[in-house]
Amino acid sequence: MTDLALDGPIAIVDDDASVRTALRRLLLVHGISSVTHPSGPAFLDSTTLHDVECVILDIHMPGMSGLDVLEEVRVAATKLPVILMTGRYDADFARRSLDAGASAFLRKPFEEDELLRAIEVAIRDRR
Amino acid sequence: MTPRPPSDFLETAPLVPIELEASTHRVLYVGPQCSALVGAPAESWLEPDFLRKRILPDDQGIVAQARSSAAAGGSGWVEYRMEHADGRVIWVSECTVAADGADGGPRLRGFVWDVTDRKRQELALWKREAKLRALLRSAPDAMVLTDLDGRIRDMNEQAAALFGYSPSDVIGSSFDHLVPSRLQPRLPELRSAFERDPQRKSLVDGQSFAIERRDGSEVPVELSMSLVHREDESPQLLCSVRDLTARRRMEGHLRTSERHLREMAQVMPAMVCFLDTEHRYRFVNEAYARWHGLERHQMEGRRLREVVGPKAHAALRASVDAALAGSGTHFRGAMEDGRGRSVPVDVSTVPLVDEEEQVSGYFLLIFDITDEMAAQEADRRHRAEIAHVSRVATLGELTASIAHELNQPLSAILANAIAARRMLDGVVPDLEEVGEALDDIASSGRRAGDVISGMRELLRKGEGGEAHDEVIDLTPLARDVIDLLRSEAIGRGVTLVAPEAPGASAEIRGDPVQIKQVLLNLLMNAIEAASRAPAGARTVVTGVASGTGVVEVTVQDSGPGLPTDDVEELLQPFVTRRPGGLGMGLAICRSIVEAHAGRIHGYTDPRGGAVFTVRLPSA
Numbered sequence: 001m002t003d004l005a006l007d008g009p010i011a012i013v014d015d016d017a018s019v020r021t022a023l024r025r026l027l028l029v030h031g032i033s034s035v036t037h038p039s040g041p042a043f044l045d046s047t048t049l050h051d052v053e054c055v056i057l058d059i060h061m062p063g064m065s066g067l068d069v070l071e072e073v074r075v076a077a078t079k080l081p082v083i084l085m086t087g088r089y090d091a092d093f094a095r096r097s098l099d100a101g102a103s104a105f106l107r108k109p110f111e112e113d114e115l116l117r118a119i120e121v122a123i124r125d126r127r
Numbered sequence: 128m129t130p131r132p133p134s135d136f137l138e139t140a141p142l143v144p145i146e147l148e149a150s151t152h153r154v155l156y157v158g159p160q161c162s163a164l165v166g167a168p169a170e171s172w173l174e175p176d177f178l179r180k181r182i183l184p185d186d187q188g189i190v191a192q193a194r195s196s197a198a199a200g201g202s203g204w205v206e207y208r209m210e211h212a213d214g215r216v217i218w219v220s221e222c223t224v225a226a227d228g229a230d231g232g233p234r235l236r237g238f239v240w241d242v243t244d245r246k247r248q249e250l251a252l253w254k255r256e257a258k259l260r261a262l263l264r265s266a267p268d269a270m271v272l273t274d275l276d277g278r279i280r281d282m283n284e285q286a287a288a289l290f291g292y293s294p295s296d297v298i299g300s301s302f303d304h305l306v307p308s309r310l311q312p313r314l315p316e317l318r319s320a321f322e323r324d325p326q327r328k329s330l331v332d333g334q335s336f337a338i339e340r341r342d343g344s345e346v347p348v349e350l351s352m353s354l355v356h357r358e359d360e361s362p363q364l365l366c367s368v369r370d371l372t373a374r375r376r377m378e379g380h381l382r383t384s385e386r387h388l389r390e391m392a393q394v395m396p397a398m399v400c401f402l403d404t405e406h407r408y409r410f411v412n413e414a415y416a417r418w419h420g421l422e423r424h425q426m427e428g429r430r431l432r433e434v435v436g437p438k439a440h441a442a443l444r445a446s447v448d449a450a451l452a453g454s455g456t457h458f459r460g461a462m463e464d465g466r467g468r469s470v471p472v473d474v475s476t477v478p479l480v481d482e483e484e485q486v487s488g489y490f491l492l493i494f495d496i497t498d499e500m501a502a503q504e505a506d507r508r509h510r511a512e513i514a515h516v517s518r519v520a521t522l523g524e525l526t527a528s529i530a531h532e533l534n535q536p537l538s539a540i541l542a543n544a545i546a547a548r549r550m551l552d553g554v555v556p557d558l559e560e561v562g563e564a565l566d567d568i569a570s571s572g573r574r575a576g577d578v579i580s581g582m583r584e585l586l587r588k589g590e591g592g593e594a595h596d597e598v599i600d601l602t603p604l605a606r607d608v609i610d611l612l613r614s615e616a617i618g619r620g621v622t623l624v625a626p627e628a629p630g631a632s633a634e635i636r637g638d639p640v641q642i643k644q645v646l647l648n649l650l651m652n653a654i655e656a657a658s659r660a661p662a663g664a665r666t667v668v669t670g671v672a673s674g675t676g677v678v679e680v681t682v683q684d685s686g687p688g689l690p691t692d693d694v695e696e697l698l699q700p701f702v703t704r705r706p707g708g709l710g711m712g713l714a715i716c717r718s719i720v721e722a723h724a725g726r727i728h729g730y731t732d733p734r735g736g737a738v739f740t741v742r743l744p745s746a
Binding site: 067 | 233267527528530531532535536537538539540541542543546549550553560567570571574613614616617618620622648746
């Protein structure tokens with residue numbers, strides 16, 4: 001359990017269903033509710049865009065990548081904190097993610113505390 | 128006292144008495160038999176123009192000549208043709224002598240009689256003679272007609288040319304003079320053979336007989352004699368003299384070339400032998416004898432099966448039987464040599480067909496192809512090595528994507544495991560949720576396992592480089608490769624479209640790893656090419672189609688198309704269209720596809736992008 005106090009759910013966007021389910025399950029045991037989306041457009045079109053506390057975006061998705069989604073989020077002029085994650089080993093992703101305005105960057109597979117710390121950083125950014 | 132003929136003798140004999148005026152040849156008297164001769168009564172004969180009308184115009188000259196001769200006291204004998212009243216032409220003989228008429232005027236008296244039958248026989252004989260002469264003239268060989276004692280009666284131009292004499296020089300002399308003196312004693316013996324059997328034909332071949340030309344040179348000849356029966360003459364001998372100089376020369380050439388062939392066959396590295404229709408060796412060369420560990424003389428005359436043994440005989444049987452049936456064969460296989468070692472061989476049989484189209488035996492040609500097979504095997508291993516190295520290199524390029532494919536299930540596993548642990552630590556554990564988490568872990572674990580085994584398959588070198596041969600459905604195989612590349616495509620913003628299953632079977636036979644390597648290379652190239660297109664227009668479409676006896680896989684990208692129209696060039700090793708590419712991918716693809724009896728083809732689609740098709744024979 002964590003002492004993170006959130007006002008709303010966290011959005012999880014990943015094309016991989018097993019990852020979405022696992023993250024939703026892990027957040028739930030920490031008392032964090034989440035909404036999941038299989039793609040960037042699905043998330044951007046959803047009504048939850050302005051209701052979520054932060055979004056965890058997979059970079060590596062077909063069609064629209066996590067970085068593309070991040071750009072759209074910024075275009076929509078929201079200050080929604082974004083956590084980017086990827087399973088590809090590319091040192092450049094971390095720098096590019098943070099340059100693009102991500103609050104945190106996660107390398108899959110990541111430990112529970114890495115995830116929670118990233119969320120903590122993201123929420124702090126929002127406030 | 129001389130007996131007198133009956134009074135009607137002159138008027139009933141088959142001879143027609145006739146009296147003519149000596150200068151005008153007008154008929155003054157003719158016996159009554161004359162009506163039987165030409166079908167005209169005596170009165171008609173007395174008409175001034177009768178004979179001129181009835182004697183054929185061609186013959187009137189000789190008739191007039193004979194009568195004038197008779198009138199002058201010479202011979203008045205002549206034979207001529209007359210036209211009978213029924214239209215027939217008859218031959219008559221006329222013999223007259225000068226006499227004085229009752230009035231003292233000059234007369235010709237004599238007889239006319241019918242000789243048509245004799246003339247006809249003479250003509251037939253003349254025709255036969257003409258035929259014999261024509262035969263003599265037209266025969267290609269020299270022909271000499273002799274009496275039974277060898278006197279030359281006639282010869283043709285060919286004979287004259289052969290002997291070097293003109294016919295008039297030798298007609299009447301003995302044939303024996305045209306033969307070298309040492310051979311002359313044989314001639315009476317040849318001629319006397321006909322006394323015992325007139326039907327036989329005497330023949331002396333050219334090995335032992337010759338004639339002597341006028342210039343003293345000898346010519347080898349084949350002499351044959353046959354008996355000819357001629358009308359009214361004693362039988363004669365027709366001697367046919369065939370000049371064998373050309374044949375001798377040809378036989379000499381043949382013997383030389385046969386000797387050369389034998390010598391060549393002896394030293395040839397191939398094993399050569401000839402067997403007769405009973406499968407007995409009639410000729411073996413050194414190499415063949417050596418192969419069986421025998422001397423050549425130990426093999427000739429022995430039977431095939433006895434020499435090669437039952438195993439090799441079984442391998443050869445169909446081929447040698449076909450050869451005896453007149454068909455040449457060719458096959459490759461293994462055969463035991465004289466030491467019992469199995470040796471890879473290339474075997475041909477060639478039937479020997481004589482002039483009467485009968486098979487008189489067959490040649491067996493065997494090449495030891497151990498070295499060739501070893502070279503092929505080395506080449507195959509070499510190719511397999513290169514293909515393997517290329518697969519390893521390709522997977523190296525895919526490291527980041529493969530890591531991603533593994534990290535996805537690993538991250539799910541890790542998150543699920545931690546969540547489940549936390550749930551179990553709770554006051555009231557939600558065991559149902561824990562169970563679902565565990566199921567998801569198992570599922571992700573399997574997925575990671577699949578990624579690993581897919582990689583392991585591609586990294587496998589294969590036992591001794593041996594290629595597998597199994598039935599492969601190309602649709603799921605293509606999807607497996609696409610799954611492996613999905614992350615790579617996503618990383619480059621390329622949409623990969625997997626093939627729809629075609630209506631018909633898309634099964635081929637071959638090595639699945641090798642075929643995967645072909646698709647892996649083609650798809651890698653296509654993804655790279657498509658990534659150069661603007662974002663949103665980067666696609667690679669894979670299709671599988673089945674035709675009659677063929678399955679076709681197509682990989683089409685939305686990239687800039689091929690850099691050259693010469694696709695052959697791109698299929699060569701070390702030619703690449705990919706920056707940093709080694710240039711082995713397409714060359715390996717081609718080598719693999721061709722080893723599967725298929726074809727690979729590439730072109731630039733006029734609508735944009737490159738298309739590569741691989742056609743393979745259906746299973």
